[in-house]
Amino acid sequence: MDDLERDIKALIIDALKLEDIQPDDIDSREMLFGTGLGLDSIDALELGIALRKHYGLRIETITDEVKGHFASVRSLAAFVQDQRKRDGGADAVA
């Protein structure tokens, strides 16, 4: 779980080309959008694409449920694990 959270932090930094920040600077529980990490709607768009590519996540439409998954690194990690279980443990492309 910790590894997955770290991977997701690295993915966020990489996909959004965030500068001056390291994975360790992101708290797994902090809000990704708004006041926390301060990501915005364009970031959400790009992060969605990166998550789909990297973990094979299927995010069809933005529902309130999906918004919940995107709340923090921890909730994203839970979302990724959940989908992996449902897909019968198939691991993502690395």
Next chain:
Amino acid sequence: MSRMRSIASLLSGPIDLAQLVAVTNGKAVTVDQLRHDVAVNAAGLAAAGCKHGLLIAEDTYWAVVGMLALFQIGAEVVMPQNATMGASAAIRKDWDLLVCDRLPTGQSQGFQLRIGEGGIHRLLAMDPAHCRMTLFTSGSTGEPKSVSKTLDTMEREAAAIEEILGEQVPRDARVFGTVTHQHLFGLSYKLFWPLCSGRCIDGPVYALWEDLLTENLAGAAIVSSPAHLTRLGTIDAVPEANRPACLLSAGAELPVAASVAASKAFGTPLCEIYGSTETGTIAFRWRDRMATPWQPMPGVAIDIGEGDILSLTSPFLPDQQAYRTSDRVVRDADGGFHLVGRDDRIVKIDGKRVSLSQVETQLTQSPLVSASAVLPLLDDQTVLVAVVVPSESGAEELRRLGAFRVGRLLRHFLGEHQEAAGKPRRWRFVDRLPVNDMGKLRKEDLLALFSVTGRPTEPELRTVRRHDSGVELDLFNSPDLAQLDGHFPNMPIIPGVAQIDWAVKLAARHLNLPIEVATHYQVKFHRLTLPGTLVTLKLAHDAVRQRLNFSYHRDDVVLTSGAIKVPLL
């Protein structure tokens, strides 16, 4: 309006031939002399076969003669931005003959305007709509950008100028200037307005106030600019008997202090002109209080559109199309407007127009920011970037939160005014903004703050082991490697081209091989080479077969192997 005369009538109409047109070289020039001067030079230019005359005149009267002579033979008047041959060379394709009152330094070829002798002369009737001139302005790229004018638009502008200044400036006044007629403002106010309104053109362009102040300025108009009016220095107040009727300024907004100082020194009102080479005069204002609104020129209709950008239709434009300026304005209660920012810095980000000046203004309103520069950067696509000088509290937040989060706070702050496109995506925090001698921001230095040159382009060398056959290097592939950009987005691997390049460079360094680039090579990629890993590069020189064998290993597993041809010395 009845006092206005057309240029055509000046040359061939039934007007008083003894009337004063100009004073040049201390001599008065009458309508009769002007006609002779134009006739003799038109004949000379026709003989030279001139079609596009590059007009450079130091003296405004001779600019009139050169221009009218070119119009007489149906040639186009090409006006360079200044008298330097560099400015003329930049537009070399636009002209065929230099026409001047004095040959510029270092120039031996050209048509020098001369004084016409008495006797008979022959002048043709002219159609002002077909008398063409081309002026130049600096385009957004800095290249000269041509702007076409016709004589009739210039005459219409002169008539409008008479409407705003006619009451203030006596009918027989002389018009002096510290600005050149090579630019549109000088051309309109120092040349066409006096010529069409029957006032007297004063030939010279004064560089120094001291020279101008020795002239008889009583009742005159002085066409000047912020460059001169902000540099009045310690000139004595002009004696009441020598007071001009008005001062004119254009080019940029005159600072209030300079306006007050100028009005006081000359004891006369100051009229400020707002316009551009493309549009001619757009608006004017008598500078009598702090924030006097601009009033549109007679005939000019203004419209304030999206983003508070001023548009206008004008009789001084070549057509009836609305012209969109890049100036932001706010409307004033009594029909005028205030300039909020001269904004020629509009870029398209994600297909949306973004005003860089506007974003900067808004950023500066944040308590965290003391100054900022916002500019577009071409990355994979054009993105907005910002260089910020933090305020005291901004510097404190930077220490507390780090650059990334402060940048995000500022994006959040901008969210009140800007859509996503208008919010910079990359931020740099600096002690001060890089400026040149003129106080202008140095764009290349700003952009350099975002360049990748600070990142490594080679792996870090950890150990070197030498064998009889070659060398083994332990290398660490930093996750910051510049080569990782753009090759495999979202999947950082070391590209093959980089691996071949490094093999060549390290072989040149450690095996003294005379190769700089791999022109012929064979390579096989067995496994991916990932950033953030320690790898071993084995290099061996096969002198007999003239090749360099190389292989990258990780934990004894071959990642990449190949051979590169080594040229003979």
